[in-house]
Amino acid sequence: MTSQTLSIEGNRKVGTTERVANLIVETNFADIPKEAIDIAKDAILDCLGVALAGSIAPVGRIIAEFVREMGGTPIAGVVGGGFKTSSSLAALANGIMGHALDYDDDLPVSTSIGGAVHPTAPVLPAILALGEELKVSGKEALTAYVLGFEVETKVFYGIGWRHYVSGWHATATMGTMGAVAAAAKLLKLDSHQTRMALGIAASEAGGLRQNFGTMTKPFHCGNAAKNGVIAAMLAKKGFTADDSILESQFGFCNVFGGDGQDPGIVEARTTEALASPFMILHGVVLKRYPACLGAHRALDAILWLAQEHDISPEEVDSIECDLMPQVINRLDPKTGLEGKFSMAFCMAIALLDRKAGLEQFTDQKVLQPAAQELIKRVRHVPSVRRDDAQRPPAVVTVRLKDGKVYSHAVEIQKGDPQVPLTKEELFAKYRECAQLVLSSADVERSSELVSNFEDLYDVSTLMDIVTKGRR
Amino acid sequence: MGVTEKLAGFIVGTNFGDIPQEAIDIAKAAMLDCLGTTLAGSTEPAGEIIAQFVKEMGGEPKAGVVGHGFRTSLPNAALANGTMGHALDYDDVGGPIGHPTVVLLPGLLALGEWLKSSGRELLEAYLIGYEVGSKIGTGIGGQHYAQGWHSTATLGTMAAAAACAKLLKLDVEKTRLTLGLAASQAAGTRANFGTMTKPFHAGNANRIGVTSALLVRSGFTADENILERDMGFAALYSAGGTYDVNRMPEGLGNPFHILSPGLTFKFYPACFESHRTLDALLYLVEKHNLSPNMVESIECRAHPMIPQILIHSQPKAGLEGKFSMQYTLAAALFDGRVDLETFTTEKVLRPEVQAFFSKVKMNIDPSLDRSHVAGGPDNVTVKLKDGREYSHQVEWPKGHPRRPLTKDELHGKFRSCARKVLAEEDAQRVIQLMGKLENIGDVSTLMDIVTEERQ
Numbered sequence: 008m009t010s011q012t013l014s015i016e017g018n019r020k021v022g023t024t025e026r027v028a029n030l031i032v033e034t035n036f037a038d039i040p041k042e043a044i045d046i047a048k049d050a051i052l053d054c055l056g057v058a059l060a061g062s063i064a065p066v067g068r069i070i071a072e073f074v075r076e077m078g079g080t081p082i083a084g085v086v087g088g089g090f091k092t093s094s095s096l097a098a099l100a101n102g103i104m105g106h107a108l109d110y111d112d113d114l115p116v117s118t119s120i121g122g123a124v125h126p127t128a129p130v131l132p133a134i135l136a137l138g139e140e141l142k143v144s145g146k147e148a149l150t151a152y153v154l155g156f157e158v159e160t161k162v163f164y165g166i167g168w169r170h171y172v173s174g175w176h177a178t179a180t181m182g183t184m185g186a187v188a189a190a191a192k193l194l195k196l197d198s199h200q201t202r203m204a205l206g207i208a209a210s211e212a213g214g215l216r217q218n219f220g221t222m223t224k225p226f227h228c229g230n231a232a233k234n235g236v237i238a239a240m241l242a243k244k245g246f247t248a249d250d251s252i253l254e255s256q257f258g259f260c261n262v263f264g265g266d267g268q269d270p271g272i273v274e275a276r277t278t279e280a281l282a283s284p285f286m287i288l289h290g291v292v293l294k295r296y297p298a299c300l301g302a303h304r305a306l307d308a309i310l311w312l313a314q315e316h317d318i319s320p321e322e323v324d325s326i327e328c329d330l331m332p333q334v335i336n337r338l339d340p341k342t343g344l345e346g347k348f349s350m351a352f353c354m355a356i357a358l359l360d361r362k363a364g365l366e367q368f369t370d371q372k373v374l375q376p377a378a379q380e381l382i383k384r385v386r387h388v389p390s391v392r393r394d395d396a397q398r399p400p401a402v403v404t405v406r407l408k409d410g411k412v413y414s415h416a417v418e419i420q421k422g423d424p425q426v427p428l429t430k431e432e433l434f435a436k437y438r439e440c441a442q443l444v445l446s447s448a449d450v451e452r453s454s455e456l457v458s459n460f461e462d463l464y465d466v467s468t469l470m471d472i473v474t475k476g477r478r
Numbered sequence: 479m480g481v482t483e484k485l486a487g488f489i490v491g492t493n494f495g496d497i498p499q500e501a502i503d504i505a506k507a508a509m510l511d512c513l514g515t516t517l518a519g520s521t522e523p524a525g526e527i528i529a530q531f532v533k534e535m536g537g538e539p540k541a542g543v544v545g546h547g548f549r550t551s552l553p554n555a556a557l558a559n560g561t562m563g564h565a566l567d568y569d570d571v572g573g574p575i576g577h578p579t580v581v582l583l584p585g586l587l588a589l590g591e592w593l594k595s596s597g598r599e600l601l602e603a604y605l606i607g608y609e610v611g612s613k614i615g616t617g618i619g620g621q622h623y624a625q626g627w628h629s630t631a632t633l634g635t636m637a638a639a640a641a642c643a644k645l646l647k648l649d650v651e652k653t654r655l656t657l658g659l660a661a662s663q664a665a666g667t668r669a670n671f672g673t674m675t676k677p678f679h680a681g682n683a684n685r686i687g688v689t690s691a692l693l694v695r696s697g698f699t700a701d702e703n704i705l706e707r708d709m710g711f712a713a714l715y716s717a718g719g720t721y722d723v724n725r726m727p728e729g730l731g732n733p734f735h736i737l738s739p740g741l742t743f744k745f746y747p748a749c750f751e752s753h754r755t756l757d758a759l760l761y762l763v764e765k766h767n768l769s770p771n772m773v774e775s776i777e778c779r780a781h782p783m784i785p786q787i788l789i790h791s792q793p794k795a796g797l798e799g800k801f802s803m804q805y806t807l808a809a810a811l812f813d814g815r816v817d818l819e820t821f822t823t824e825k826v827l828r829p830e831v832q833a834f835f836s837k838v839k840m841n842i843d844p845s846l847d848r849s850h851v852a853g854g855p856d857n858v859t860v861k862l863k864d865g866r867e868y869s870h871q872v873e874w875p876k877g878h879p880r881r882p883l884t885k886d887e888l889h890g891k892f893r894s895c896a897r898k899v900l901a902e903e904d905a906q907r908v909i910q911l912m913g914k915l916e917n918i919g920d921v922s923t924l925m926d927i928v929t930e931e932r933q
Contacts, residue, residue: 069696077551080536093535174709179662210631210675211682213665215701217709223659223700226693230663237531241678244527247797248675257626257786258669262717336709344699 023253023260023277027162028201030281031154031188036146036461039153043287044461047152049433050112050291052457054105054127055086055473056440057297060365061107062087063443063477066222066344067100070229074100083136087444089476094136098186098236101132102229106178108365109224109347110297110440115424116398118289120164122300122334123171126291129182129231130155130189137193137236138466145463151189153287155235159185160286162253165277166264171216172333179214179227180263186235194239199250206248208238209259219299220337220348253277290424293433296363298347301334303420304401305350309357312405312415320358320381327404328354330387340382346373354403355381365439444477481617481706484727485610486653489640492731494602494916501734502916504741505601505608507888508570510912511743512563512579513544513928514895518818519565520545521898521932524674524797528561528681541588545899547931552588556688559584561681564630565674566818567800568747568895573739574615574629575608577680581634582607582641585684589645589691590921597918603645605734607687611637612735614705617726618716623668624783625717631666631679632715638687646691651702658700660690661711671749672790672798740879743888746816748799751787752806753875755780758858759810762868770812770834772862777839778803779857781846792835799826804835807858818894899932 021029061067062085071088079093085100092100105111105128112128114121134151137143143151159181163170171177187208191201211234214227242248252258260273280286296306305328312318330350332338340349346356346368355378356367372378390399400416407413419425428436434454441450449472456469463469479487519525520543529546537551543558550558563569563580572578582604590600615622615633623629639660643653663686666679694700704710705723712721746756755778762768780803785791790798790805799805799821808831809820825831846856859869874880883891889909896905904927911924918924 065697069693069698073693073696076538077553078536078538079551080534093537095535174714176662206670206673207675207678210628210666210670210679214662215704215709215711215714217701217704217707218658218662221658221699221701223662223698226659226698227662241527241531244531246524246527246675246678247673247795249669249673252667252669255667255669257671257789258667261669262626262667342699 022251023165023274024202024205024251025198026278026281027158027188027205027253028198031158031192031201032196032198034150034154036150039150039285040288043153043285044149046287046290047149048457048460049293050127051131051152051460052437052454053293053433054111054131055453055457056437057108057110058086058101058105059444059473060110060440061104061225064107066107066225067104069222070100070103083139084470084474086473087477088474091474094140095233095236097136098132098232099229101135102128102232103225105132106225106228108297109299110294112291112293113300114160115289115292116419117424118160118286120160120168123168123177124160124163124181125178125228126156126160126185128228129178130159130185132229132232133186133190133235134193135466135470136232137190139470141193142465142467143193145460145466147193148466149460151192153285154192155185155189156287157285158188161277161280164280165273166260167268167273167276169268170263174216175263176214176216176218176224176227179231180212182228182231183208183212183234186232187238190235190239191242194243196239196243200242202250203246203248204239204242206250206252207241207246208234209252210248211238212259212263216336220340220345222344290427292420292424293422293428293436295420295422295428297365297368298353298363299335301331302350302353303422304417305403306353306357306363307420308401308403308415308417309354309405310361310363312403312413313358313361316413318358318405318407318413320377322407322409323358323381323384323405324408325406326354326385327388327406328385328402329390330385332387340373343369343373349382351382351385352378354385445472445475449475480703481723481726482654482657482703483650485613485640485705485730486650486657488727488730489606489610489644489653490650492606494598496731497602497605497734498737501605501736502601504736505605506912506915507743508579508741509583509604509915510892510909511888512569512583513908513912514892515566515569515580516544516559516563516584517899517928518568518895519562519677522562522565524565524677525562527674528558528678532558540592542591542925542929544928545932547929549929552592552692553685553689555588556585556684557681559587559681560684561677564677564680566747567676567749568744570741570743571750572735572741575611575633575637576628576630577634578608578611578637578741580680581611581630581638581683584681585638585642585688586645587921587925589642589688591925593645594920594922595645597915597921599645600921601916603641605736606644607637607641608736609731609734610640613726613730614711617723618712618721621717621720622715626667626669627715628666628668628670628676628679631683632664634680634683635660635664635686636711638683639690642687642691646695648691648695652694654702655698655700656690656694658702658704659694659698660686661704662700663690664711664715671787672793672795672801674797742875742879743877743883745876745883747818747821748806748816749788749801751784752803753877754856754872755803755858756806756810756816757872757875758856758870759807759860760816762858762860762870763811763814766868768811768860770830772864773811773837774861774863775837775839776807776811777841777859777861778807779843779846780840782842782844785840785842793826796821796823796826803840804838805831807838808834900927900930904930
């Protein structure tokens with residue numbers, strides 16, 4: 008892809024949808040910097056790990072059983088499932104598993120849309136399902152991944168924050184557009200077919216943040232992946248749709264852009280974003296805790312305080328922090344899933360267990376009297392409202408019954424590209440997740456395959472491992 | 479008690495005996511009509527592609543695909559049959575959902591074939607889904623559609639979820655979760671009018687209804703108050719918060735929406751917004767024996783919303799022609815009729831017809847009364863080259879509850895649709911079966927006929 012493809016062709020105005028389609032069609036592996044490929048491989052390994060762990064979460068088990076009952080031409084494997092189904096159903100199941108634990112990656116603050124889109128979980132499952140069906144190479148899969156990432160984030164950048172603020176789950180809506188971009192690339196659709204695919208996908212995009220803290224949140228990711236697969240496959244078969252869906256009067260940006268937003272501004276912002284370097288070059292946030300990203304800085308802070316001052320839960324009179332109720336919306340958590348969307352529970356469990364790992368977000372942990380008792384001691388102290396570029400640090404203050412007060416502030420959470428996980432930490436997280444399902448030999452083999460993903464001849468080799476039945 | 483809980487209570491607590499016979503009778507006619515448009519739609523390009531697609535995807539053979547002679551999974555059958563049902567834009571119309579039957583019947587028949595549901599259960603679930611989807615739309619208000627959402631897709635998804643929860647006999651709690659899960663999948667924008675993606679919206683609504691109810695039955699969770707919450711369905715889909723959720727449970731089933739404001743059966747396979755002007759022009763063409771070479775121009779009066787729905791002023795494809803005031807009127811003048819043969823790409827591209835588009839003028843009149851589907855007079859004036867002028871005004875299009883189709887016209891429409899796929903005697907059997915639907919023990923009897931591979 009060169010900047011020339013983004014310019015005006017003759018006197019004809021090139022619309023946003025056409026620009027996006029051209030980007031998808033014209034970008035090849037050689038156009039993607041090595042740095043982007045390296046970030047992509049880390050994100051892919053991380054997503055596979057959390058999907059493997061997610062396959063044994065309740066929502067993972069339900070969706071695998073559902074997909075098995077529905078049946079489908081056995082073309083693409085279900086992670087941890089030991090069976091194959093159609094590519095669309097495999098994308099659905101694997102996408103749900105990838106987001107089941109809310110442990111998958113996120114966008115860093117440096118993108119200015121940080122924390123609003125989980126970039127990998129809606130896109131990667133579409134690629135792996137179709138990739139298995141089409142027997143694509145690692146290079147093709149990586150190219151499709153970078154493009155899916157690019158489209159979902161830059162369309163979102165164009166529409167702007169108000170989309171997320173008003174209540175849309177951007178991972179679902181933008182994820183659908185990312186998944187279709189990746190699927191269109193793998194299916195080698197031409198520019199016209201790609202525009203049709205984008206048009207079909209736009210009419211499948213949905214997802215409400217009201218469903219945070221329920222199984223429907225991870226469902227959004229699987230649904231986005233499945234939407235992308237279906238839209239691209241239908242377009243390939245000649246299905247039609249509006250050819251300018253992003254900018255059309257009654258199209259994607261209009262219904263999802265919030266009311267009254269000037270379509271010209273959206274188009275200008277998207278165009279500008281598309282002409283900038285790949286979004287993935289900002290890096291991704293690899294999560295250290297399987298909880299809403301909004302809680303991570305406060306978790307870093309309280310875990311540090313608990314360790315540093317050896318705080319035992321019984322000594323605690325109160326905990327003060329910003330509960331961020333607009334994002335972390337479960338104020339009275341009763342299930343493990345709701346606990347991931349409760350700042351108060353995150354604070355409570357961090358004090359109780361001095362950990363916030365996979366074992367901490369279960370129904371039993373949330374319902375235990377000690378946690379429920381501590382939750383009542385967490386007080387909401389709002390920080391100054393975030394604007395796009397700068398945000399105040401997350402401050403956690405613990406007041407003890409004996410009058411001592413400890414406070415700690417965290418600017419950027421561990422796992423952000425500015426404070427990145429080391430390779431060793433990334434592999435350790437992968438192992439922690441993957442060993443729940445895979446043998447240790449398969450854990451090592453799969454991580455090696457992803458580390459050398461661009462040399463992989465056929466992604467089925469990798470899928471054969473991660474879709475084995477549980478040990 | 480919240481709004482979602484109230485609606486779920488209505489879904490669970492309402493039974494066949496609570497529904498007036500008049501509503502049952504219209505429901506039976508609507509289902510027959512929808513089966514007809516599905517049979518005809520199964521041979522349309524969108525119908526062929528979707529059938530081939532679900533066949534390739536494969537699935538446990540539990541529910542039949544209309545006109546294609548194979549069975550697949552319930553969601554796949556719901557997707558395919560729903561897309562076929564709307565492929566011709568010939569299916570029924572009723573606000574605020576838009577096209578109520580085609581978002582309900584295909585999913586219910588798929589589930590019903592598997593569950594071996596009775597005709598009564600089918601009618602009950604259909605009418606409850608219709609009612610709940612309509613009430614949700616009433617609470618959300620008109621800004622939803624005006625902003626670009628295709629209500630058949632979005633409200634249709636909620637209607638389908640309600641109906642499928644009923645047929646699966648989910649309890650109140652699980653019905654609430656089904657609505658929550660479905661709400662996160664509701665989608666479909668009007669920019670896709672005049673393309674295959676419009677009928678896909680209807681198929682998708684059915685598929686989502688089936689999938690959501692089945693997943694919740696298996697233990698899936700979602701927000702339990704999705705309609706009324708801050709980031710819930712009403713808030714997000716009403717564009718700027720112009721909704722009133724309290725209107726949703728008001729007067730549920732009293733009267734049923736299918737009775738008032740009622741359901742329109744389409745007489746022409748084109749966007750409903752063209753029907754009043756088509757009635758008027760066809761009347762003038764016949765009365766004055768008009769031919770195209772006599773005509774200087776055709777003018778019609780239209781509400782400002784009309785050109786935003788009939789979005790194709792220069793259509794180049796058959797499907798676009800259905801959403802074009804220019805083409806529908808030109809076709810009526812050139813062919814003297816508007817029917818299943820009218821909307822092929824070949825017919826739309828006729829040079830003399832393309833040349834005529836510039837002679838069709840829409841005079842936008844904001845003073846016209848337009849409560850979405852409730853009519854509103856459209857004046858059509860034909861100016862002849864010799865200076866003569868003829869005008870006609872139609873308040874209620876043929877097929878509207880105030881000008882209903884006769885039983886013979888309905889059956890005639892069904893036969894003309896079914897003929898593309900079914901033998902004459904099979905079409906007749908379907909008419910008979912649907913006539914006594916409430917006495918049928920197992921709806922798969924019906925599905926066995928309509929899912930036969932075409933002759």
